[in-house]
Amino acid sequence: METPKKPNSRGIFDWFDPRGRNVGGWGFIINRLSAIGLTVYLYLHLYMLGKLAQGPEAFDAFIETAKTPLIMFGEMLVIIAGLYHGFNGLRIALNSFGIAVPAQRQLLYGVVGITLIGTVVFGVRMLTAH
Amino acid sequence: MQNTLSQPKAGESYLLWLVKIVSGVLIFAVLIIHFLVNHLLAPNGLLSHAEVVEYYRNYPIVPVMEGFFLLFVIAHSLIGTRSIILDLRPSAGLLKVLDILFIALGLFATGYGIWLLFAVINFGL
Numbered sequence: 001m002e003t004p005k006k007p008n009s010r011g012i013f014d015w016f017d018p019r020g021r022n023v024g025g026w027g028f029i030i031n032r033l034s035a036i037g038l039t040v041y042l043y044l045h046l047y048m049l050g051k052l053a054q055g056p057e058a059f060d061a062f063i064e065t066a067k068t069p070l071i072m073f074g075e076m077l078v079i080i081a082g083l084y085h086g087f088n089g090l091r092i093a094l095n096s097f098g099i100a101v102p103a104q105r106q107l108l109y110g111v112v113g114i115t116l117i118g119t120v121v122f123g124v125r126m127l128t129a130h
Numbered sequence: 131m132q133n134t135l136s137q138p139k140a141g142e143s144y145l146l147w148l149v150k151i152v153s154g155v156l157i158f159a160v161l162i163i164h165f166l167v168n169h170l171l172a173p174n175g176l177l178s179h180a181e182v183v184e185y186y187r188n189y190p191i192v193p194v195m196e197g198f199f200l201l202f203v204i205a206h207s208l209i210g211t212r213s214i215i216l217d218l219r220p221s222a223g224l225l226k227v228l229d230i231l232f233i234a235l236g237l238f239a240t241g242y243g244i245w246l247l248f249a250v251i252n253f254g255l
Binding site (some may be wrong): 045066086093 | 159207210239243249253
């Protein structure tokens with residue numbers, strides 16, 4: 001995880017304090033929020049995949065439910081969070097081992113760009129496939 | 131830009147930090163394949179039960195890959211959650227309780243996921 005610029009005086013409430021926050025700070029906040037969202041999703045996903053063991057009726061009925069607009073919207077949020085957290089995580093890993101440290105800001109803009117492009121590609125595919 | 135390099139924080143060992151970083155990179159590689167197969171290449175957008183079973187049986191590397199993915203993602207999520215909780219400065223006693231809960235949850239989720247993989251592979255046999 002990245003280190004926030006300011007000393008952490010109010011726990012998670014500091015995450016939402018825009019004062020004095022720069023691009024890297026916002027990158028850190030979004031990384032945290034996407035991490036929490038993906039963690040919740042992971043355990044829900046594991047639970048729902050249990051329907052695979054129950055047989056085709058149970059699983060395929062669940063897949064039909066997954067094609068409803070509300071669930072598809074949730075899936076899009078997961079894809080956005082996954083793309084951002086994944087690519088930003090790669091950026092952090094590279095920087096942590098001393099690679100491309102001077103280009104942190106440019107890499108973060110690249111992460112946001114890839115997330116936006118990936119979101120459009122997956123979104124179009126999801127909407128046209130269902 | 132501020133220094134945003136990741137590094138172990140107070141209460142987090144170097145080993146845990148390293149596992150978090152390395153598992154994150156490994157997850158990324160497998161996640162790309164998972165996204166492509168389940169959301170981009172699946173004929174109807176999502177795989178049906180029969181397609182999942184067929185896919186696992188025809189490509190034995192897939193359940194092996196999914197097993198490792200499960201292991202990495204559970205480790206990464208639990209160490210990451212612990213790292214977030216460290217920001218809230220919990221007491222040493224609470225952190226110890228949380229550590230035990232995280233280990234128990236990790237073991238349970240890993241066991242459940244591996245059982246599920248075998249249940250899918252052996253479904254109907």
